[in-house]
Amino acid sequence: SRPSSYRPKPTGPAGAAAESNVCEADMEGVNLMDENAARQRPAWAVEAERSGMGSAEDADAEDFGPMERTFDLTLTLAGDFVDELARGYAQPWFQQLVRGCAEECGYDRRKFLLKLQDIAFEVQRPILENWGFEGDEQGLYDMTSILLEHSQGGGPPWLQEKIKHCLTLLYGGADGGMLEGVSSVAAAALAPAHAK
Numbered sequence: 001s002r003p004s005s006y007r008p009k010p011t012g013p014a015g016a017a018a019e020s021n022v023c024e025a026d027m028e029g030v031n032l033m034d035e036n037a038a039r040q041r042p043a044w045a046v047e048a049e050r051s052g053m054g055s056a057e058d059a060d061a062e063d064f065g066p067m068e069r070t071f072d073l074t075l076t077l078a079g080d081f082v083d084e085l086a087r088g089y090a091q092p093w094f095q096q097l098v099r100g101c102a103e104e105c106g107y108d109r110r111k112f113l114l115k116l117q118d119i120a121f122e123v124q125r126p127i128l129e130n131w132g133f134e135g136d137e138q139g140l141y142d143m144t145s146i147l148l149e150h151s152q153g154g155g156p157p158w159l160q161e162k163i164k165h166c167l168t169l170l171y172g173g174a175d176g177g178m179l180e181g182v183s184s185v186a187a188a189a190l191a192p193a194h195a196k
Contacts, residue, residue, distance in 0.1 A: 071133050071142040075159065078150045081131060081143070082162040088123035089169035097122075098172040107177050120170060 073081055088094065097119050105111035124143070125135045133139035151163055171178040 086166040
């Protein structure tokens with residue numbers, strides 16, 4: 001005896017189409033990783049800029065004492081993560097913001113770095129969340145800690161090269177005017193001041 005919900009599986013072209021629809025329906029709830037999570041400027045950042053408010057972090061910032069790392073990535077995944085950050089930092093909207101920030105700060109490094117942390121978070125937050133990190137200071141701390149761990153003591157040359165490329169984009173590119181004095185161990189600059 002068959003269960004009351006039993007339906008014979010269609011065969012032929014109709015069966016293939018029905019099976020394809022089932023596969024698509026099964027995939028609707030699956031959260032596949034977006035390898036370009038920061039392709040557009042986040043709506044929350046645009047809204048905060050329009051309303052004259054600081055970053056989303058400013059409103060909720062509380063000091064709970066020293067942070068502990070809650071996330072980890074293998075060396076290979078850390079390299080993939082840096083690649084995704086570099087893709088985000090390479091976005092035209094981000095490059096425009098960083099170069100505008102450098103001009104607005106009169107190319108003063110201290111002023112620039114203070115403002116860069118909020119601009120960088122616009123790229124970092126969707127990427128952090130895409131990778132399963134928290135989209136807040138904890139996620140920034142975890143990211144910074146992981147990248148420092150894998151790059152301290154020199155780290156593998158391929159990772160050093162990826163971090164150098166990522167930092168170049170973070171600071172507005174080779175012709176952005178803000179790269180002077182940036183070292184590859186400055187992986188902490190991937191999250192300029194939020195995680196400090």
